[in-house]
Amino acid sequence: MSDVRYRCDACGNLTRFDVTTTRRTRAFHHYSVGGELRVEDEELLSETVEEVTCRWCGHGRAVQPLP
Numbered sequence: 001m002s003d004v005r006y007r008c009d010a011c012g013n014l015t016r017f018d019v020t021t022t023r024r025t026r027a028f029h030h031y032s033v034g035g036e037l038r039v040e041d042e043e044l045l046s047e048t049v050e051e052v053t054c055r056w057c058g059h060g061r062a063v064q065p066l067p
Helices: none
Strands: 006-008 017-031 037-054 063-065
Touching: 037 063
Parallel strands: none
Antiparallel strands: 006 063, 017 037
16 A cells, blocks of 8 residues: 555645545455455555545645655
8 A cells, every 4th residue: 555645735634635546456365164255465466546635625636745
């Protein structure tokens, strides 16, 4: 998962954002004899941030990643 921080230039928000991502993972699915699933050894292969929107003011165009 990405550790990028964001700032909304419209309202100054630094803490609340809706982030839409697409992730591609590989994981070992372990089913018990009773049919219960446990996901183990999940590996993140790729992650793309599609959209970031400020939760306070609703702007998406004013959100910038912090250096």
